Amino acid sequence: MIFLRTLLANFMVMGLPLLLIFVGILLALKSHKAGKAARAKFYTGILLLSLPLGVIAYIGAGMFAAILHGGGHFYSVPFGGYSASNDAALAVRP
Secondary structure (H helix, E strand, C coil): CHHHHHHHHHHHHHHHHHHHHHHHHHHHHHCCCCCHHHHHHHHHHHHHHHHHHHHHHHHHHHHHHHHHHCCCCCCCCCCCCCCCCCHHHHCCCC
C-alpha cells in the first residue's frame, strides 16, 4: 500500500503537470479550425497549460524574492511570508 501511495504521489508531483502541459499544447495546436468546437479545444488547452505553469511561475517568483531578500525559504514569500510573525498565531483565541 505504501508503494502505491508513493507512486501516486510521484505521479501527482511530476507526471500530472507534464501531462497537463503536453495535452494543453496539443489541444491548443490542434484547434486551428474555425468553429465552436475548435474554440473550446483551444481554451481548454490554455486552461490545462495555465494550471501547472502558474504553479511553476509562483515557485519561481518566490525563489527570486527569497534571493533578493536573502532568505532561505521561498514558498511563502509571494503571499507576504516575510511580514508574518509567529505572534499572530498566539493572538487568535479559540
